[in-house]
Amino acid sequence: MKDNDIAKSTHHETLNATALGWVDTATDAMAMPLRPSTSFLRNPEDLGRAGRSFTRDDNPTFSQPEALINKLEGGGGCLLYASGMSAITAIFQRLKPGDHVVLPKLVYSGLRDWMNTHGVRWGLQVTYVDDCSPQALQSAVIKGQTKLVWIETPSNPTWKITDIAAASELAHAAGALVAIDNTVSTPILTRPIEHGADIVVHSCSKYMNGHGDLIAGATVVAPQHTAILEELKGLRNEYGGVLGSFESWLLLRGMRTLSVRVRVASESALQVAQFLRSNDSVEEVMYPGLVDHPLHDVAVKQMTGGFGGMLSFRVKGGEKAAKQLAGKVRIFRQAISFGSTESVIEHRAGMEKPDTPTPRDMLRVSIGLEHVDDLMDDLQQAIDAIAE
Numbered sequence: 001m002k003d004n005d006i007a008k009s010t011h012h013e014t015l016n017a018t019a020l021g022w023v024d025t026a027t028d029a030m031a032m033p034l035r036p037s038t039s040f041l042r043n044p045e046d047l048g049r050a051g052r053s054f055t056r057d058d059n060p061t062f063s064q065p066e067a068l069i070n071k072l073e074g075g076g077g078c079l080l081y082a083s084g085m086s087a088i089t090a091i092f093q094r095l096k097p098g099d100h101v102v103l104p105k106l107v108y109s110g111l112r113d114w115m116n117t118h119g120v121r122w123g124l125q126v127t128y129v130d131d132c133s134p135q136a137l138q139s140a141v142i143k144g145q146t147k148l149v150w151i152e153t154p155s156n157p158t159w160k161i162t163d164i165a166a167a168s169e170l171a172h173a174a175g176a177l178v179a180i181d182n183t184v185s186t187p188i189l190t191r192p193i194e195h196g197a198d199i200v201v202h203s204c205s206k207y208m209n210g211h212g213d214l215i216a217g218a219t220v221v222a223p224q225h226t227a228i229l230e231e232l233k234g235l236r237n238e239y240g241g242v243l244g245s246f247e248s249w250l251l252l253r254g255m256r257t258l259s260v261r262v263r264v265a266s267e268s269a270l271q272v273a274q275f276l277r278s279n280d281s282v283e284e285v286m287y288p289g290l291v292d293h294p295l296h297d298v299a300v301k302q303m304t305g306g307f308g309g310m311l312s313f314r315v316k317g318g319e320k321a322a323k324q325l326a327g328k329v330r331i332f333r334q335a336i337s338f339g340s341t342e343s344v345i346e347h348r349a350g351m352e353k354p355d356t357p358t359p360r361d362m363l364r365v366s367i368g369l370e371h372v373d374d375l376m377d378d379l380q381q382a383i384d385a386i387a388e
């Protein structure tokens, strides 16, 4: 790596487009090489752990994407993982049996499922809250016992908003840490650490990589939590949920366009949300960018540059009509996941376990980078098709 002024920029567009401006000093290559080596030569003078040793612990290909994500989040260090789930579970693996955690009911379903099986078996005490409002959190946290408050904002799949600053203040007063799943917002729109969060988690399989062709995760700790970073680093090595070097390289490649992708998806999603809200066949639109979203003011306060590419809507006519509508789209793809270049639509409750709290008449939409008129026309023709 060579010195440059790029990393001093406060603009995410510059940080992303240049991937912090790192250059390979051995070759002057502007795209850093992929280094798949599993093992690294030891220093003959110091046969202990001099520098890198084994890739399950650390690999030079991780360094640049970790530095970029850390910079974007304003953190004290970042670690990459084999998936968003392995990043999430790493945060809970720090905890001890008997520790109390607070989780929203409507949270990424993979976490809810893990908590109800393995988390509970591990001995974690869980309280689920309907939302992460100050009132709900106040009655859920137990001073001295609650170790972690988990927040997703906007939360999957109904896009509720949590005031990170208010939640952090409350959690800290009870002695708990706050972890934010920032997958949907990305650091382009929200930097949770600035609002008081302790740990940020990402599924990089979504917007961070942005091309629907890789599974990865990341954790970032706030600057005061370097001890937690060391602990997480040890856990990543011990549990082995480390990202492959090729995936790390590909993730960085995807992140170079993160700023533009998130901006375009946010602009189009707002238009699609407004279009759906004025549509007679739609019962309700869930999108934090709409002025009548219950916590639009909080979204305005903690999201900058847009409200993200994710929205959901409830279809008049219930579950049957919703499923029919999802089956009639021609440009949207009916599929799981989100944050890729192409738009997808999904009957979310049908993908989750039978006990899911997700509304059954609801479709979840990820807005991609197609022309927004094509997307609105497509939804309109699908609505017309089921009305016939």
Ligand SMILES: *Cc1c(COP(=O)(O)O)cnc(C)c1O
Pocket (backbone or CB within 6 Å): 083, 084, 085, 086, 088, 108, 110, 152, 156, 181, 183, 184, 202, 203, 204, 205, 206, 215, 216, 217
């Ligand atoms: C997809 C997702 C995850 C899980 O990430 P994987 O990379 O699929 O393991 C976690 N949180 C949110 C909000 C997600 O959308």
